[in-house]
Amino acid sequence: MVAFDHVTKRYSGSGEPAVSELTFTIPAGEICVLVGPSGSGKTTTMKMVNRLIEPTSGRVTIDGTDVMSLPAVDLRRRIGYVIQQVGLFPHLTVAENVAVVPRLLRWKEQRIRDRVDELLDLVGLDPATYRRRYPAELSGGERQRIGVVRAMAADPAVMLMDEPFGAVDPIRRDRLQNEFLRLQAKVRKTIVFVTHDVDEAIKMADRIAILQKGGILAQYDTPDAILAQPASEFVERFVGADRGLKRLSLGRVQDVPLIDPVIVHAGEPRETARKRLEEKGEVDYALLVDERRRPLGWIDRRDLAGDGTVDPAAATPGAPTLGPESTLRDALSAMLSSSVQLGVVVDERDAVIGLVSVDRIGEVLRAPVTAAPVG
């Protein structure tokens, strides 16, 4: 747990403080993204955690211990540090770069070797291939990965990341972000992450601290809560006019109460199918499925009129199928471009779980947001 308690940083010779009276707590195992325009003191705030910058007043504590009470060098060895330009040591191999902090902590050589291989594996770089390479022999994305695992080498509980994916192209950045989130789900570090990119903040954060000029905390909350209820006009402008759409990227199909579909099978009497559809009332289409409940297409109410059996040839194919983990944004996009504006939610065996509609998504967005409790 990292806590800021009335932290102010004032540089000599400048009137306005760089950081003003910051008070907030980052629960253990969460990613807290510091975001704000330039001059909002986000990097300064981050650097006060490992004493690269020292507060003028107030306290920064890690698990209750004031960082100023520890020798700076010892403190820093216990905190992972990742910067935008990575800063790999060009004269050291990948393995030696990763081993820097464990060596400073005087780990046994065998333990260091095992740890290096474990970490390289963790980010998908084959140790046998990469161990002996020099930074100049790596691609930008590989360097970035090494920078991250180097910071994790001594298994610190707290990590500081200053625009860690800022120097790579958008496609690679997206991949590195996803990879890092998967990694974080396993390692559960307490992370202070600095960025100026709101979208990155929304994607990466468990909690976002929005800072404004002079290092004033404008809002500290979950991404969803900030997008749903911006605390001020500044926050509202900063997160952008499309904050509704941004929230869609946060929500998952599994968060939406699904509609029970009316299921019909090929060859079943139209009359019984029609009755089930009428009882349901909410949708005008029945979902035609195969014997393993996999969706085949939609049967219009009108195609169920009269006698006889359900004709599979009458089905409109192309129902968008969605996994429970699809984002609401992807779901909406698929639904808007299909003929029937319903999404079919399927499990990992492609069997139908339920339906999602545009209205249902709207209801989720309108529901009041309750902020997750801190601590």
Next chain:
Amino acid sequence: MPDEPLIRLDWIVDNLGEIGRRLGEHIVMTVIAVIIGFVISFALALLVRRYHSLAGPVLAASGVLYTVPSLALFALVSYTVLILVRNVLTGLDSVPPDVSEAAVGMGVTVSQRLWRIELPIALPVIVAGLRIATVTTIGLVTVTSLIGQGGLGYLIVTIGINQFFSTPIYVGAILSVALAIGADVALLRIQQVLTPWARSRAG
């Protein structure tokens, strides 16, 4: 003697001992001058790094020292200092700021940063200065025999010019040049072996 050849091999064969001794003196004087110069430069450069206000005075003084025509060794050393102080400083300044920042952020101490990070990274630039200093010193040692020191200059000046005899002049000159080229190549090789990382570039 109009038939006198430019180079008399028989003289070379007869005087191999003398030539070898002068070559040895030459090498010893060069090595001593460069090593002393390097140690002084290194200390001065670190001093300047620590106390930035010393940069001007130290660089100026290293330039002035060189112009003082006094003891041969002193002149040789001060020339080495003139070149190397600047190169050591340039080398240390060439360390990318993100590398230094990462080092500090990871909990590397000030002296660990200097010895384990900054100096190794500065090594190619420092060795480049060392090569210039060594080659120049080899040339300067030849000239020092004008003021009565040994070395290959002794063959050229004392035996050759003073006795109007061309063979030792050629021998001295060719050996000086060969020594300079050899030292340069050797230092370059040493640098390449010490800094394998500086050659590898992403393909």
